[in-house]
Amino acid sequence: MRKLTRRNVLTALGATGIAGALPAQSGLAAPAPKIRLEARPGTARLAPDEYKPTPVWGYEGGVPGPTIRVRQGERIDRVFLNNLPQESTIHWHGIRIDNAMDGVPGLTQAAVPPGKTFDYGFTPPDAGTYWYHPHNRTWEQLARGLYGALIVEETSAPDVDRDEVLMIDDWRLTETAQIAEDFGAMHDWSHGGRIGNWITVNGDGYWTSDARQNDRLRLRLVNASNARIYNLSLKGLSGWVVALDGQPLSMPVPAEKLLLAPAQRADLIVDVTANSGMEASLLSHERGGSYAVAVFRVGQAMAERRADRPAPLPANPLTEIGPLAETRPVDLIMEGGAMGRMRGAMMNGKDTDIRTLISRGKAWAFNGQADMTDKPLLSVRAGQTVRIRMNNRSRWPHGMHLHGHHFRQMLLEEQMGPLRDTLLMQPGEISEIAFVADNPGDWLLHCHMVEHAAAGMMTWLKVT
Structure with a gap:
């Protein structure tokens, strides 16, 4: 690209x-x-x-x-x-x-x-x-x-001048700006997923809006791409990340560089610091350089810049995780994909070699299983704490999304990360998540590089 x-x-x-x-x-x-x-x-x-x-x-x-x-x-x-x-x-x-x-x-x-x-x-x-x-x-x-x-x-909204939703997407377009019809390409399914060659915000390849110097904006970023991971930063804007995947952070953190996997969201509260007559931008960084995906044309200031840091957003009514000592983690081993050395996996109840899997549109496996079965990854009673240890043995990143719940990533020294519903797993990474399974039903757990999900990276949890 x-x-x-x-x-x-x-x-x-x-x-x-x-x-x-x-x-x-x-x-x-x-x-x-x-x-x-x-x-x-x-x-x-x-x-x-x-x-x-x-x-x-x-x-x-x-x-x-x-x-x-x-x-x-x-x-x-x-x-x-x-x-x-x-x-x-x-x-x-x-x-x-x-x-x-x-x-x-x-x-x-x-x-x-x-x-x-x-x-x-x-x-x-x-x-x-x-x-x-x-x-x-x-x-x-x-x-x-x-x-x-x-x-x-929120019932009590933060003090901002404007609230903007920015849905970021990439499109694979032909030279006549038509959507390329190669949706089932196994190269995409077995590699990084469908990566486009044209990026839009809210369906606009040149998304631009007006703002005033010193305005305070709430930017709601949504990665709607099939598979692209965005490495984002701000230019002419300065502020804080206040929520991830819809859930408020306990304390806003400076918005410097932000990695946004498919399906992830980030809420920012930013001040427009660019001078009047200049542009303030949301930048995306890739190997070939940086480019603006969203631009604010900055007009004359109507007020002084706020000196205060925004207060945390009101917490949502989630059940917090209790002691983990007696909770046994369930393993989820992620295998397959190009250069992954997976020789085969179970499919339709049979041990199937990799060539046959590929011929049937499968390139990945969870715990040696390349298709969804009637057996869940785990079955728990409502109210139990669940721990899932995910091991990405592939050469590709995966954005793991859990339906119906939010979880915390377990960090070093038993610290816990922020609440999320989608976690970016890098190649070779092992991560553990924990959550209270308090929402009864059958819940999907899958990679949100959606080609990976279709090609084998789906399982489910039963909460009774």
């Missing part, structure tokens, strides 16, 4: 080549109309104006889909209408949701056929930055643009 900048006019693109309310009766108020959320084909202007709009799949036909914004404790009801040519679902990523609403085909619901609907309804218990996306053929549907932000506002 060539170096991308805000002004190179797609120089990298050639590299691929390729219901109404019912009347009131008996003095009773009519029920509120149901809100529909439709997945359908549409177009988006991802590339510069000299290119035709790009055909996409989007919620309400757009990229991203509508931002759903509610207050903490407020119920969300959506009638999902699938007008795609494939079956689909909606997964409400990061929400500690009722299991029946989690949107995982074959585990929590049946996939919704074209032309059919499914009613989703839940009350988010936690404030924070979340998002929604499909969980059927995610490796294709997500790459075509099917995602949106879900924002749950």
